[in-house]
Amino acid sequence: MIAEFGHFALILAFAVSVFQMTVPMIGAARGWQGWMDSARPAAMVQFLLVAISFIALTISFVTSDFSLKLVYENSHTAKPMLYKITGVWGNHEGSMLLWVLILALFGAAAAVFGDNLPPTLRARVLAVQASIGAAFFAFIIFTSNPFLRLVTPPFDGRDLNPLLQDPGLAFHPPFLYLGYVGLSMAFSFAVAALIEGRVDAAWARWVRPWTLAAWLFLTVGIALGSWWAYYELGWGGFWFWDPVENASFMPWLLSAALLHSAIVVEKREALKSWTILLAIMAFGFSMIGTFIVRSGVITSVHSFANDPARGVFILGILAFFTGGALVLYSLRASSMTAKGVFSPVSREGALVLNNLLLAVSAFVVFVGTIWPLVAEFLWDRKLSVGEPFFNKAFTPFMIALALALPIGAIMPWKRAVIARAIRPLRGAAIFALAVMLLVFAVSTGRSSIAVVGAGLGAWLIGGAVAELLHRTGKSGLSRLLRLPRADWGKAIAHSGLGVTFIGIGLLTAWQQEDIRVAQIGQPFELGGYDFTLRQVEEVEGPNYISTLATIDVGRDGDPVASLHPEKRVYPVQAMPTTEAAIDNGVFRDIYVVIGDAQENGGWAVRTYIKPFANWIWAGAILMALGGLVSLSDRRYRVAAGARRSEVKTKAVPAE
Incomplete structure (x- = not known):
């Protein structure tokens, strides 16, 4: 009976999502306040219904209800309780239910914390978010129902995949999904802004915390997956460039670019079109990851399903939302005119370089991941793209990014002089050089990777410290402690990236x-x-x-x-x-x-x-901590000043 109750709640959530995606959107177009306001309670009701459905499935796993086909195929009475619970999402159907649960959670969060949003924008954001939910509800109900019954219940189950019976894999998927699905909020904000015909500093301030939260969760999820592969698979590595690993890494790179690009929109009213495009593509690549895991087109230890029919359904969802958003983007691109003018040598210019390096890096990973499929489809050739390709094609962009980050972060807005800008980084350069010389002395006769990795890591850490000290000026410790949390978060995140660089460089070169x-x-x-x-x-x-x-x-x-x-x-x-x-x-x-x-x-x-x-994962923890510290900055949590920006900015009329 509990399973039927969960199934019914899932169907009701589907119906609510259809209501939420249509009524508020019509209300926003017609200016009907009551119809727009209906989005908020609908979002919360949708989340409540999906939560009930998810709890019902969890109870079925915990109580070993083998009359449910999903429980029979993914559980066993002798399995420890932790893995009975995590078995809920250790399969295709349950993982998709977790996906829509998190999707509804973000929609409900936007409804609760969206008081500072203009009513029309809030209604459209929640409507777009609900449309994504409706598509995935339909996918689950019609192709991946987790509540199917067996006519004759067996005495015991088939057990969960042993590779998934591990604490690392127990928590890896939820964090990864929080990142994947969290990017749907950036997508919804982008599409809503395109429909309204307005992208301004206030919009960038609203979209940044959602993107930051998604990036934070993706960082933790990827780190957990890497850590699990390190100690569980017994091969001794931390990253295999597996297609499903890459599918999570590409949205991480694009969301990092989106975070930095939104800063330019917020501060200078520039890069509007590019930022919208990044928001669309970041979530688009998240759905590509969903397609890869569940379509069976690529074989991976991470894959949940091998069902072409399901893959075609997800491919249709991907094409509809990403393609539709890109069409809307092409229609609106001309209206998103940049207002801020800046010199190429400036913080804005450095952020543009940052975005180019991250975007091209993501494209390189995408090409390496998808090329075997292209080769097989076009020329019927079996190809394998592995570590040598990615090391040669991807690494140079990361080296350039590490070199540029401290310089770009310390540059002034609008216009800068290189010699003056890098003056505060002299100490960081000396520190990095000293570390390189030390590593070179220790690693005589070994690979230069250790020297390069350690030097770049030290440069990033020293640059983050130098920027904090530069911002305090002569005020000393009192000014340092009063710096905004976002500044501290940025310094911690950049330092974390430096720690990871050191760990990768020294491990790669010195491992025995x-x-x-x-x-x-x-x-x-x-x-x-x-x-x-x-x-x-x-x-x-x-x-x-x-x-x-x-x-x-x-x-x-x-x-x-x-x-x-x-x-x-x-x-x-x-x-x-x-x-x-x-x-x-x-x-x-x-x-x-x-x-x-x-x-x-x-x-x-x-x-x-x-x-x-362990420096590799310590760096990831620091990056996530930096994101959390930045997220705690009140300016980002409540979009302080957004209403003032809204009043000052003239909206571009919708066509």
Whole structure:
């Protein structure tokens, strides 16, 4: 009965979304206040109904209701409770229900916190948001119903994909979806502004917090996915350039560009057309990610479904919203005239360069991701585009971005003199040079990647500190503490990017690896550490059987750690997984993987020494923290001054 109640709530939410996308839009066009005001309660009711539907599905998973087909195919009575809950979104149907739940959540948030928006713009934003919801409600109800019953309920389920039974993957999808779907708000603001025929500083102030929140969640989601791949898959890497990884990375790059572009619209009333285009494309690439994961066109460990019919439906949604928005954009582009004039050598010019580098980087990732499909479709050739291509094509743009960021951030608006602008960065340059020389001295005979990565990271961190000090002037600590939170957030985020650069550069260049057949009791050495395989035993988990090894690690005769790598087999799905054992440290990780038993009585063991590995995810945490600090700035949360800007700015009449 609970499942039927959830299904009914989902259908009602679909009906409410259809009402919300039509009535407020008509009201905004006709100037009918009551019709426009109906958008806010409709958005909140829609969210409530989707929440009821999601809770009903969660209850079905928690209680192991195997009369539901989805529960039967993705759960098991012996599965730990955490994975019974996360099994709700560890599949195609449940993940789409989570998608529309978050979509409705953002719509409800815009309704609650949109008091400062003009009534017509608010009504149109909520109507566009509801139209996206209506499309995905139809997709779920007609092709991906999570509440289908089985005629004869089985006694137990097929279990969840073992790779998804992990804390990292439990929280990775919700954060990623909060980022993906969060970009729908920027899209809705862009389309609403195009319909109204007005893009101004007030609009940029309103759209920035939503974009910042989406970028923040995407940062956390991508970092969690990378961290999971690092310790769960047993291959020792942090990024594989997998198509689904790329599908989340492209919106991240474009949303970062959108954040910086909106600053120029807000401060200088320039780059209006470009900012609108970025808002459309950022969400468009989010839907491309949804298509890749669920269409089956690309094989990936991340894929949820292999159903061409569903893929065609999502492709239709993508074409309708992205294509429709681009058509509207082409009709309105001439009305979005820039007001601010600036020199190429200025903060505006630096932000334009920032946008070009980020956008081209996203395009490079897109080409590398989609090219195998194009080659197969046009020439019937099987191609693989992997790490070598991305390293050569993508890395130069990131190096240029890192070099330009501190200089652009410290430049004055409108017009700047390079020599005067970079003067406050002398200390940062000296710091970066010193770090490069230190790394060069330590890494003689090794790859130059370490020197470049560490130098760029130090330049970004030193530049962020130099900018804060420059903004305080001679006022000292008191002025530093009174700086707006957005300034602090920017400095923290840029520093986080620097920390990630250092981690990637040093890990790539200094990593050490050893693959061998280890005999029990016989030590071996790697990177100054001694490793001894003590024992291998069979243990039984709640829903798996594990081959558990004990490997002692020492250095100079002193014990360092006792590691326990595993090979698990989940009997229900007959699928093995690798559980790496990692001794985490600030400056290095000791990473051990146990393999199969060998004929001579030994065991295959892979051992890594990974310098500065955790700096990669520490940098991501800092970037997300910087976004959170900026988001807490009251100017962005309530769009302070927006009404004043609205009064001063003459609206472009709608055609």
